[in-house]
Every structure is written in C-alpha cells, then in structure tokens.
Amino acid sequence: MPTRLFLAVLLSLSLLVPPVGHAAAKPRPFAGIGILLIRPASPTDTVAPGTITLYREPGVGRLAELPPAKLPTLSQVLKAAPGETAVAVQGKRGAWLRIAYDEAGREGWVQLQRHWQYDDWDTFLKxxxxxxxxxxxxxxxxxxxxxxxxxxxxxxxxxxxxxxxxxxxxxxxxxxxxxxxxxxxxxxxxxxxxxxxxxxxxxxxxx
The missing domain is CATH 2.30.30.40 (SH3 Domains)
Known part of the structure; x- marks a missing residue:
C-alpha cells in the first residue's frame, strides 16, 4: 500500500475512535416523583439488604431479585450514607413504589419496608x-x-x-x-x- 494512502486510512480510523478519557458523559438521572432510601434493618448495620424483590405489578409477577447496589442509583445527585442506597421513585400505589432496576430504564414495583424511607421531592428538598x-x-x-x-x-x-x-x-x-x-x-x-x-x-x- 502506498505510504500516502496508508496514512490517509490511519487518519480516517483515528477520527472514528473516541480518544481515551473522552467517553460520553453519563446522562443526568431522572428524578421521578420522589426518593427511596434503602437502608439496613438496624441503624448500627452498615451493610445494605442482601436482595430486594421487584414485581411487574404490586405483589404480582416477580421480575427480579437484586442487591440494592445493582439498582440505578442517584449517586450523581446525592451521596448516600454507608450501607444506604438512594433511588428515584417513578410511581406509588400505597406502600408499593415503582423504580428502575437496570440502566435500560426497565421498571418494577417494590414494597416499602419499615426501615426504608420514602419522601416526595417537595418534602425531601425543602x-x-x-x-x-x-x-x-x-x-x-x-x-x-x-x-x-x-x-x-x-x-x-x-x-x-x-x-x-x-x-x-x-x-x-x-x-x-x-x-x-x-x-x-x-x-x-x-x-x-x-x-x-x-x-x-x-x-x-x-x-
């Protein structure tokens, strides 16, 4: 391959590949209607619950069982306390909350536990x-x-x-x-x- 053509091909390839350290910025997270703080059962326990169960509808159609650390969190927005996971709530029906459970934005319902905290944004931000x-x-x-x-x-x-x-x-x-x-x-x-x-x-x- 002639030297001039070889250099032209290399230049074209370099324009197609993004430079190291210049990856696209992560999108700002969706806020939804409020915030859920998933906390350990004991105030002295800094380890988050092992898994939480998500349903297609409240209590119906089990979708997944995941550790809280696998959920899309609000870490870009708020630094949670040790052992605590902060996630955005997209919907609410009584004690059931709809949250995203993967980065693709798929959602499921979780039941609010006694030791967790849910607040709408009006309350939480004030x-x-x-x-x-x-x-x-x-x-x-x-x-x-x-x-x-x-x-x-x-x-x-x-x-x-x-x-x-x-x-x-x-x-x-x-x-x-x-x-x-x-x-x-x-x-x-x-x-x-x-x-x-x-x-x-x-x-x-x-x-």
Missing amino acids: GRVVRLFAGMKKNLYSLRKEPATTSPEVQTLSASRNLRVIQVQEDWALAMIDLAAAGWIRWRDGDGRFLVVIDETFDPQKR
Whole structure:
C-alpha cells in the first residue's frame, strides 16, 4: 500500500475512535416523583439488604431479585450514607413504589419496608442545600423572580454556588443565597432529569 494512502486510512480510523478519557458523559438521572432510601434493618448495620424483590405489578409477577447496589442509583445527585442506597421513585400505589432496576430504564414495583424511607421531592428538598450541575445550557443558571422561564432574572448563578431550598413547586424551587437574595431555579428539566446536585452534609429532617 502506498505510504500516502496508508496514512490517509490511519487518519480516517483515528477520527472514528473516541480518544481515551473522552467517553460520553453519563446522562443526568431522572428524578421521578420522589426518593427511596434503602437502608439496613438496624441503624448500627452498615451493610445494605442482601436482595430486594421487584414485581411487574404490586405483589404480582416477580421480575427480579437484586442487591440494592445493582439498582440505578442517584449517586450523581446525592451521596448516600454507608450501607444506604438512594433511588428515584417513578410511581406509588400505597406502600408499593415503582423504580428502575437496570440502566435500560426497565421498571418494577417494590414494597416499602419499615426501615426504608420514602419522601416526595417537595418534602425531601425543602431546607436542603443544592448546586446546579456544571456544563448545562446558560439559561439554566438563572435565579428568577417567578417560577417561569420568561420571568426576569434576579441573578446569574454558577455551578459552584450553594442555594438553600425554601419551597418546591413542580419543576421549580424557591432558593435563597447567603440569606440575602432569593429567587426561583429549575431543579428538574422538561424531560424529568435532575438539574441540581444535593449537598449531603446537611439533613433538615435531623435538626
């Protein structure tokens, strides 16, 4: 093969293969309607339950038995305590919760256990400190006067800025900065994916 043609083929192949360390970023997780914290039965036990059973419908049609560590977690959004697994809840019927059980987004129902914790996002986020994800569209870094994209901007934010959530209204959160300024941010996008990272160092439910 002529040298010039050989080099051309090598160049074409190099354009098809992504460079090492430049893999596509993992998508932000879906928020759903709330959060499930799968916890050990004993507060002193830092080992998560062995397996949980998922059903096609509440209590009917067993789909899988998996250890909590195999579930798609909210690790991008919230750092869970040792032995604890945080997952998004997509639906609820009484004591039954619908969650994703694989990275393809397939879902099943689990029964809420006494030692687990479920909260809707309105309850869980209130009082917590959050930050916006880095690398998003510029308009998402706006603190607005009202919960609407057409509302005037109060302040431009950065991904490193801490915001304390006062109230949640659908995809919007009323947040305060440094006890001085308050306004509305989008905490969840139109597709239902998170726009914020939750600071694990402060739990308002343990005050």
